[in-house]
Amino acid sequence: MALPPARVSMPAEARQGEILEIKALIRHPMETGYRVDSRGQPIPRHIVRRFSVAYDGEEVFRMDLTQGVAANPFIAFSTVATRTGELVFTWEDDRGEVVTVRKSLTVTG
Amino acid sequence: MSRGRALALMVMIASLITPLITPLPTHADPLPSGTGFLSEDLQARQADEAANPGMLWVDEGARLWQSPQGATGASCASCHGDATTSMRGIATRYPAVDATSGALLNLEDRINLCRTRHQKAEPYPYESDPLLGLTAYVARQSLGLPMDVETGGAAAPFYAAGEAFFHRRQGQLNLSCAQCHDDNAGRSLRGDTISHGLGNGYPAYRLEWQSLGSLQRRLRSCSFGVRAVQFDYGSPDYLALELYLAKRAQGVAIETPAIRR
Numbered sequence: 001m002a003l004p005p006a007r008v009s010m011p012a013e014a015r016q017g018e019i020l021e022i023k024a025l026i027r028h029p030m031e032t033g034y035r036v037d038s039r040g041q042p043i044p045r046h047i048v049r050r051f052s053v054a055y056d057g058e059e060v061f062r063m064d065l066t067q068g069v070a071a072n073p074f075i076a077f078s079t080v081a082t083r084t085g086e087l088v089f090t091w092e093d094d095r096g097e098v099v100t101v102r103k104s105l106t107v108t109g
Numbered sequence: 110m111s112r113g114r115a116l117a118l119m120v121m122i123a124s125l126i127t128p129l130i131t132p133l134p135t136h137a138d139p140l141p142s143g144t145g146f147l148s149e150d151l152q153a154r155q156a157d158e159a160a161n162p163g164m165l166w167v168d169e170g171a172r173l174w175q176s177p178q179g180a181t182g183a184s185c186a187s188c189h190g191d192a193t194t195s196m197r198g199i200a201t202r203y204p205a206v207d208a209t210s211g212a213l214l215n216l217e218d219r220i221n222l223c224r225t226r227h228q229k230a231e232p233y234p235y236e237s238d239p240l241l242g243l244t245a246y247v248a249r250q251s252l253g254l255p256m257d258v259e260t261g262g263a264a265a266p267f268y269a270a271g272e273a274f275f276h277r278r279q280g281q282l283n284l285s286c287a288q289c290h291d292d293n294a295g296r297s298l299r300g301d302t303i304s305h306g307l308g309n310g311y312p313a314y315r316l317e318w319q320s321l322g323s324l325q326r327r328l329r330s331c332s333f334g335v336r337a338v339q340f341d342y343g344s345p346d347y348l349a350l351e352l353y354l355a356k357r358a359q360g361v362a363i364e365t366p367a368i369r370r
Binding site for chain 1: 154157158159160162164165168169316319320
């Protein structure tokens with residue numbers, strides 16, 4: 001029952017043509033790779049590389065992240081409600097780990 | 110002496126003594142929360158559950174609340190049920206004295222004592238994500254409620270120790286807590302504003318840490334700042350200070366997980 005370390009907030013219902021504001025947070029160290037530990041050894045880079053959102057199978061938002069982004073990235077974007085379907089939020093990091101959150105959206109009118 | 114000169118003398122004397130008889134500020138009104146010193150953007154982020162990064166830890170706490178732990182296999186919910194009702198207002202009363210052991214406990218200690226005493230589980234290490242998560246989750250249930258700790262009775266010696274600590278000069282900079290957080294609160298210290306030193310938002314998400322952290326972690330940063338001894342997590346000195354700070358925050362609303370710089 002482990003929850004993904006991510007939090008997505010968006011309305012569950014919307015009217016056709018309505019603009020939705022969607023906010024996504026994930027817990028991630030976003031280690032830059034430029035720092036050294038207490039013994040002077042470099043700390044390997046560990047960052048989220050890509051965040052993408054598919055709405056009913058179609059990509060509606062994508063963002064490439066870099067070392068310049070702080071830990072626990074917060075991303076807000078908007079999209080237009082077109083049809084009832086599932087939004088799939090995917091974060092991929094440079095160790096190949098993938099976190100996925102699914103939210104369903106009901107479109108009326 | 111003419112009447113005019115006598116009047117002028119009286120006015121002068123009155124203006125001299127007026128500053129002396131102005132009542133000293135009391136803490137009858139709650140002190141202002143540190144949130145007021147944040148930028149509008151950060152205040153908005155703190156208030157928005159969808160944007161506040163501390164909520165990631167609250168989510169973890171909510172999951173742990175339901176998760177069976179230790180030899181008994183009991184979860185927090187097995188005894189305490191729904192946290193939104195059973196834990197409401199609890200954080201306003203911590204740190205508090207444990208009736209069984211007579212020790213002063215902060216919320217983290219209480220959670221760990223519950224683990225060892227009732228769940229027969231290992232205590233979580235200080236500043237571990239599970240302990241921060243559970244503490245933040247429990248404190249979140251008191252969101253908006255005013256701090257109200259007990260400082261009499263069994264808590265009195267701890268409160269006195271905390272008060273003494275707050276006013277004691279320490280470290281290479283030879284500063285007491287009061288010199289910044291009473292005498293200069295609201296004024297600038299380099300790029301930041303000095304707060305009144307209330308713990309009402311902890312565990313808080315500090316931008317400097319890029320993580321949630323406990324009030325004791327913040328106190329260790331303060332000790333480091335004045336180049337004084339950094340006490341260990343859970344040390345009696347910091348615990349007593351936490352109690353004193355909680356009393357200073359009497360009536361201030363809990364904001365966990367707050368955002369702090």
